Amino acid sequence: MNTKFAKSLAKRIGFWLLIAVLLVYAIFPFYYAVITSLKPSSALFQVDYWLNSVDFSNYITIFSQGSFVQAIVNSIIVAVSVVAIALLLGVTAAYALGRVRFRGRTTVMMVVLGVSMFPQVAVLSGLFEVIRVLNLYNSAGGLILSYTIFTLPFTVWVLTTFMRQLPMELEEAAIMDGASPWVTITKVFLPLMWPAMATTGLLAFIAAWNEFLFALTFTLTSEERTVPVAIALISGGSQHELPWGPIMAASVTVTVPLVILVMIFQRRIVSGLTAGAVKG
Amino acid sequence: MTTSDSLSTPSPAPARRGAQRGTKVRRQRVRAAWLFLVPMLVTLVLVAGWPLVRTFYFSFTDASLANTGGANFIGFENYLVYYQGAWYGLLTDPAWWQSVWNTLFFSAVSVSLETVFGIIVALILNAEFKGRMLVRAAVLIPWAIPTIVSAKMWAWMLNDQFGIINHLLMTMGLIDAPLAWTASADLSMWAVIIVDVWKTIPFVALLVLAALQMLPQDCYEAAEVDGIHPVRVFFRVTLPLITPALLVAVIFRLLDALRVFDVIYVLTSNSTNTMTMSIYARQQLVEFQDVGYGSAASTLLFLIIALVTVIYLYLGRRQLGGDA
Numbered sequence: 001m002n003t004k005f006a007k008s009l010a011k012r013i014g015f016w017l018l019i020a021v022l023l024v025y026a027i028f029p030f031y032y033a034v035i036t037s038l039k040p041s042s043a044l045f046q047v048d049y050w051l052n053s054v055d056f057s058n059y060i061t062i063f064s065q066g067s068f069v070q071a072i073v074n075s076i077i078v079a080v081s082v083v084a085i086a087l088l089l090g091v092t093a094a095y096a097l098g099r100v101r102f103r104g105r106t107t108v109m110m111v112v113l114g115v116s117m118f119p120q121v122a123v124l125s126g127l128f129e130v131i132r133v134l135n136l137y138n139s140a141g142g143l144i145l146s147y148t149i150f151t152l153p154f155t156v157w158v159l160t161t162f163m164r165q166l167p168m169e170l171e172e173a174a175i176m177d178g179a180s181p182w183v184t185i186t187k188v189f190l191p192l193m194w195p196a197m198a199t200t201g202l203l204a205f206i207a208a209w210n211e212f213l214f215a216l217t218f219t220l221t222s223e224e225r226t227v228p229v230a231i232a233l234i235s236g237g238s239q240h241e242l243p244w245g246p247i248m249a250a251s252v253t254v255t256v257p258l259v260i261l262v263m264i265f266q267r268r269i270v271s272g273l274t275a276g277a278v279k280g
Numbered sequence: 281m282t283t284s285d286s287l288s289t290p291s292p293a294p295a296r297r298g299a300q301r302g303t304k305v306r307r308q309r310v311r312a313a314w315l316f317l318v319p320m321l322v323t324l325v326l327v328a329g330w331p332l333v334r335t336f337y338f339s340f341t342d343a344s345l346a347n348t349g350g351a352n353f354i355g356f357e358n359y360l361v362y363y364q365g366a367w368y369g370l371l372t373d374p375a376w377w378q379s380v381w382n383t384l385f386f387s388a389v390s391v392s393l394e395t396v397f398g399i400i401v402a403l404i405l406n407a408e409f410k411g412r413m414l415v416r417a418a419v420l421i422p423w424a425i426p427t428i429v430s431a432k433m434w435a436w437m438l439n440d441q442f443g444i445i446n447h448l449l450m451t452m453g454l455i456d457a458p459l460a461w462t463a464s465a466d467l468s469m470w471a472v473i474i475v476d477v478w479k480t481i482p483f484v485a486l487l488v489l490a491a492l493q494m495l496p497q498d499c500y501e502a503a504e505v506d507g508i509h510p511v512r513v514f515f516r517v518t519l520p521l522i523t524p525a526l527l528v529a530v531i532f533r534l535l536d537a538l539r540v541f542d543v544i545y546v547l548t549s550n551s552t553n554t555m556t557m558s559i560y561a562r563q564q565l566v567e568f569q570d571v572g573y574g575s576a577a578s579t580l581l582f583l584i585i586a587l588v589t590v591i592y593l594y595l596g597r598r599q600l601g602g603d604a
Contacts, residue, residue: 096313119539126331
């Protein structure tokens with residue numbers, strides 16, 4: 001009896017230790033970035049595990065640089081536009097692919113899935129040319145256009161999966177009333193699609209917010225850069241004198257909104273990711 | 281599957297009129313479907329199809345970044361050419377083969393580690409305990425952090441002079457002198473792998489967790505009644521049942537790892553020790569402005585990824601057509 005109790009106690013302690021390790025793994029790096037960002041530059045090179053005092057000078061440094069604020073504005077413009085375009089084109093395409101049976105549907109689905117697997121660098125030179133011909137080089141428009149290559153296939157795929165699950169009676173009633181497909185989408189499906197659209201929109205927003213390769217290649221001046229490029233290019237006097245305090249402050253600034261969004265919508269995000277992957 | 285075929289007229293009155301209207305509605309719907317697909321397909325052609333064709337074409341030309349229009353066709357010279365007694369071209373470039381090897385090594389090691397740790401994390405999160413939702417939310421944090429930010433965060437933690445990792449290892453007495461994680465030839469690849477694994481365990485864990493939660497409980501009850509060891513139950517029951525979901529997660533991760541760019545670019549920039557195919561191709565294209573040569577590298581990367589994709593599509597075909 002006693003050994004049995006000891007055994008179960010050991011098991012419980014072991015389990016909670018595992019949870020503790022998991023929490024340190026998940027939280028510590030971000031926590032460490034937060035404390036680094038709140039240190040004055042004089043205390044930066046001393047390793048501390050917690051904060052002794054709070055100092056906002058790193059945040060003041062980055063926000064007094066117009067280029068970082070501009071980068072945040074650029075990122076918001078690009079990400080919001082990309083989400084809007086992907087959802088608009090995605091919902092209509094998902095209706096066609098999810099609710100209508102026609103020849104070539106499987107082919108279109110295959111094409112969409114295939115595009116989502118493209119390595120970005122494989123289209124880099126061709127896309128560079130397209131963007132230059134359209135006169136969108138070094139502008140938000142070029143990034144918005146190029147980001148549809150990874151947001152659109154994903155949006156179409158997840159929304160199609162979702163559309164297929166809606167009951168057919170809904171649509172039959174609309175057809176009997178003589179509603180056109182466009183009216184059917186906007187009046188019948190759209191109200192039911194909000195949860196799925198919120199999920200895919202959020203995932204598309206995160207993808208656009210985080211994108212680096214296109215943003216690095218298709219922009220030239222600091223006025224047009226997005227946040228990831230701005231952070232990657234913060235530099236000091238030399239490679240060994242990187243201003244770590246401001247870098248961490250900038251990193252925390254652009255990550256906190258994302259972490260809060262993900263925490264709020266975590267159930268949605270999990271279901272969106274599994275719909276995009278498992279059911280695909 | 282809902283289609284107009286299953287449309288049945290509720291009014292029994294004139295059956296012929298109903299059928300006619302059915303086909304008319306059906307034709308209208310198919311026309312509308314294509315109309316709705318056109319904007320999406322045009323966009324995909326503009327940003328994916330046409331650029332890909334151009335990249336293939338550039339790989340057979342001497343195009344430069346400043347002048348992509350005036351490129352001359354030079355055949356396979358970017359790939360391989362015999363000139364004055366020696367072979368030249370991408371296929372003879374040791375830096376290219378180094379980047380191919382780096383990419384394969386990075387992909388194999390990081391995806392394996394992510395899979396193993398992802399399963400472990402999923403099993404922990406699948407257990408019943410107080411505060412499970414909070415822990416699950418916390419595990420999402422690495423996934424939510426932008427790749428550039430996580431690379432910078434880790435670059436700071438792995439800093440050779442002031443980094444907390446070296447401090448920790450030295451305090452514990454595991455190392456005597458600070459390690460140059462991101463600069464040394466032996467360690468930089470492992471530094472990159474650590475960061476990538478850290479960032480993507482949550483993705484694998486969540487997919488596996490979703491699969492775990494759909495498993496039938498009766499197998500486990502039966503196993504418990506028979507007194508089978510949990511480890512044995514995992515390998516004999518759980519693992520085979522979650523294999524389809526796991527396979528999808530692994531292939532998604534593999535495709536991402538094969539085209540990896542940002543985490544390595546930020547952590548170790550253009551160092552040849554960690555240079556992947558994507559970084560090599562971009563360096564040729566943008567920094568050396570050699571669009572022809574860089575496109576040849578991009579084309580080879582595309583072919584490798586296309587091969588993996590074809591395998592995936594073949595595996596996923598049943599699911600795709602299944603509910604149609």
